[in-house]
Amino acid sequence: MGKYLLRRVLQMVPTLIGATLLIYWLNFALPGDPTAGRCGDRPCSPTYIAWFNHEYHLDQPFIVQYVLYLGRLLHGDLGTDFYSHQVLHELAIRYPTTIKLALIAVVFEAFFGLLAGVWAGVRQGQFADSAVTVATLLLISMPVFVLGSLAQLGIGIRLGWLPVTVSSRATVIELLMPGIVLGALSLAYAARLTRTSLVENLRADYVRTARAKGLSPARVVVVHTLRNSLLPVVTYIGGSLGAMMGGAIVTEKIFNINGIGAYIYRAINQKDGVGLVGAVACLVLIYLLVNLLVDLLYSLLDPRISHE
Amino acid sequence: MSETVLARPARRIDRPRSLGGDAWRIMRRRVLFWASAALIIVFVAMAIAPQAFTSVDPRLCDLALARRTPSSSAIFGYDSQGCDVWARTVYGSRASILVGLLTAAVTALVGGLLGLLAGYLGGWVDAILSRLADIFFAIPMLLGAIVLMYSIPSSSSSPMIWLVAKVVLAMVLFGWPSVFRLMRSSVIQVKPNEYVLAAKALGASPWRIVSSHLLPNSLTPVIVVSTIDLGGYIVTESTLSFLGVGLPDTVMSWGRAIARASDLGLIRQVPHMLIFPSLFLCLTVLSFILMGEVVRDALDPKLR
Numbered sequence: 001m002g003k004y005l006l007r008r009v010l011q012m013v014p015t016l017i018g019a020t021l022l023i024y025w026l027n028f029a030l031p032g033d034p035t036a037g038r039c040g041d042r043p044c045s046p047t048y049i050a051w052f053n054h055e056y057h058l059d060q061p062f063i064v065q066y067v068l069y070l071g072r073l074l075h076g077d078l079g080t081d082f083y084s085h086q087v088l089h090e091l092a093i094r095y096p097t098t099i100k101l102a103l104i105a106v107v108f109e110a111f112f113g114l115l116a117g118v119w120a121g122v123r124q125g126q127f128a129d130s131a132v133t134v135a136t137l138l139l140i141s142m143p144v145f146v147l148g149s150l151a152q153l154g155i156g157i158r159l160g161w162l163p164v165t166v167s168s169r170a171t172v173i174e175l176l177m178p179g180i181v182l183g184a185l186s187l188a189y190a191a192r193l194t195r196t197s198l199v200e201n202l203r204a205d206y207v208r209t210a211r212a213k214g215l216s217p218a219r220v221v222v223v224h225t226l227r228n229s230l231l232p233v234v235t236y237i238g239g240s241l242g243a244m245m246g247g248a249i250v251t252e253k254i255f256n257i258n259g260i261g262a263y264i265y266r267a268i269n270q271k272d273g274v275g276l277v278g279a280v281a282c283l284v285l286i287y288l289l290v291n292l293l294v295d296l297l298y299s300l301l302d303p304r305i306s307h308e
Numbered sequence: 309m310s311e312t313v314l315a316r317p318a319r320r321i322d323r324p325r326s327l328g329g330d331a332w333r334i335m336r337r338r339v340l341f342w343a344s345a346a347l348i349i350v351f352v353a354m355a356i357a358p359q360a361f362t363s364v365d366p367r368l369c370d371l372a373l374a375r376r377t378p379s380s381s382a383i384f385g386y387d388s389q390g391c392d393v394w395a396r397t398v399y400g401s402r403a404s405i406l407v408g409l410l411t412a413a414v415t416a417l418v419g420g421l422l423g424l425l426a427g428y429l430g431g432w433v434d435a436i437l438s439r440l441a442d443i444f445f446a447i448p449m450l451l452g453a454i455v456l457m458y459s460i461p462s463s464s465s466s467p468m469i470w471l472v473a474k475v476v477l478a479m480v481l482f483g484w485p486s487v488f489r490l491m492r493s494s495v496i497q498v499k500p501n502e503y504v505l506a507a508k509a510l511g512a513s514p515w516r517i518v519s520s521h522l523l524p525n526s527l528t529p530v531i532v533v534s535t536i537d538l539g540g541y542i543v544t545e546s547t548l549s550f551l552g553v554g555l556p557d558t559v560m561s562w563g564r565a566i567a568r569a570s571d572l573g574l575i576r577q578v579p580h581m582l583i584f585p586s587l588f589l590c591l592t593v594l595s596f597i598l599m600g601e602v603v604r605d606a607l608d609p610k611l612r
């Protein structure tokens with residue numbers, strides 16, 4: 001296990017370097033002016049541009065720039081944003097809200113996704129199965145911003161069940177609707193995956209044996225089949241974090257939540273390149289780490305995976 | 309004489325059906341296939357010739373008509389600027405469908421070609437391409453596309469095709485690894501088969517091995533995934549446009565239309581401005597996803 005862990009971590013190093021290099025290159029080496037927007041609507045003064053180029057080492061060769069950038073990144077320095085605030089500090093203020101939102105989304109996704117998937121899988125070919133298939137297809141074809149706006153219109157304004165926007169306190173009740181909206185797409189995929197994997201496993205020999213032994217159908221499904229069927233679903237739920245990060249930008253904009261997503265949205269619209277790239281780089285790092293954790297968890301859950 | 313007469317029908321039965329022909333026989337029996345095909349045809353027709361669906365000029369807006377609800381003169385009503393929502397929705401289909409089709413095609417081409425190279429050649433080519441794919445795969449598509457779109461500036465006077473190409477490029481850059489991995493693994497599965505070894509032993513050129521053995525036998529998953537992903541690309545494009553980094557307001561698109569309608573005050577007062585573009589967007593995505601699933605069911609014998 002230790003060896004496997006080490007290999008997995010080492011494998012991640014080139015990916016990490018490549019991903020940060022790519023993001024860095026996208027921001028500073030592409031034709032756009034990195035100082036655009038940093039001085040309001042006016043173009044920046046030559047002194048400011050000179051200072052900026054020096055501060056971000058843009059006067060150095062590209063590879064030197066990148067290595068210096070990586071060094072800053074490792075020290076937790078993501079640069080200073082539009083308001084001369086440390087990007088890392090700004091993210092640190094906002095992350096509890098985003099984590100709360102993501103947790104609500106994941107809990108919702110995992111619970112209802114599994115429930116719907118198991119329901120459809122057990123009743124394969126019956127009404128429940130078709131109903132879940134249709135519902136998940138509808139959810140998949142609905143972009144997060146459409147679902148969010150429609151939820152505001154339907155549940156928030158017309159029915160008045162849940163608050164339409166989130167205050168600065170960001171209570172769980174306020175975050176309930178945004179969380180559900182954020183988790184809905186992944187829920188649909190999780191349900192379909194659970195169903196497929198359950199149906200596949202229900203055909204296996206060991207399930208037939210368990211049935212032949214006279215075990216109750218519930219025990220056959222829950223104890224014998226579900227444990228094996230859930231493995232791909234666990235990986236998927238971990239990996240769905242990547243889609244959620246994009247979704248969080250949209251959800252936080254729509255519901256006026258002051259989290260990391262809203263910070264990115266603000267950075268886009270105020271042309272705050274340093275803030276945008278800093279926040280995105282941070283999210284990509286988190287995404288990679290979570291994927292690593294999921295991989296390790298997977299190998300713990302499934303002893304069949306060899307660590308050699 | 310009698311022998312030839314007998315042989316003729318036998319030959320007709322034995323003639324092997326191609327994979328495509330086989331899939332077609334299965335697909336044409338399914339209602340879902342015809343339903344999604346009909347929807348796709350309607351939307352593509354709308355994208356090609358929007359003027360056939362509406363006689364109203366979508367850019368002709370009259371503030372006096374602003375926020376009018378649907379009526380017989382404008383079946384989807386008017387938006388907050390007094391533009392005809394039906395006309396704008398019809399014209400908006402072009403950007404979404406163009407972006408979706410182009411992205412799916414280019415991603416399949418780039419990812420497929422590189423995957424074929426990596427799977428066929430192996431060795432250091434495979435090692436380099438696979439690591440490269442890992443890097444691009446590590447960045448969630450929407451996040452990467454936001455940074456890329458942000459970094460390549462374009463003025464609103466740029467021609468539409470350049471604006472569309474930029475969005476396509478952003479999505480292809482972060483979308484090719486999944487096609488690459490798929491193609492690579494299916495080429496690696498096909499390569500050690502006896503018929504490929506036999507062709508090699510008979511002195512077939514690499515080009516012949518690839519074009520007549522590897523490619524036809526490993527293309528199926530790429531086709532299936534590309535069709536299903538097409539819907540996803542339309543979603544990503546509209547999300548980028550919604551966030552303000554995708555297509556600008558000068559290009560009529562569903563993403564921008566929904567972004568303008570999703571202002572809370574407008575949702576309250578002019579909900580039809582939100583509902584109709586959303587409906588078209590979702591229906592388009594749905595029809596492509598359904599089509600992809602029907603194609604998958606027909607092409608993948610394991611699921612039958």
